[in-house]
Amino acid sequence: MKKFNGMESNLICDALDYYVDHLESEIKALEEKGRTSIFAPGFYPMIKDELVDKIKKDMTKKQITN
Secondary structure (H helix, E strand, O other), rough: OEEOOOHHHHHHHHHHHHHHHHHHHHHHHHHOOOOOOOOOHHHHHHHHHHHHHHHHHHHHHHHHHH
């Protein structure tokens, strides 16, 4: 499998941050209206952290240093 370069990896992680912030704000808005979400607050950030870790460690090219 082809690995991401640093820029691609950072773009994916930034997009995950943006999307998770959006999802968390939707959950908060639901709770303010007295409704509950199928997902608890904090669920998406937990999953995002695992994905970012996987992207950074396993799916990003390692820089060669001399």
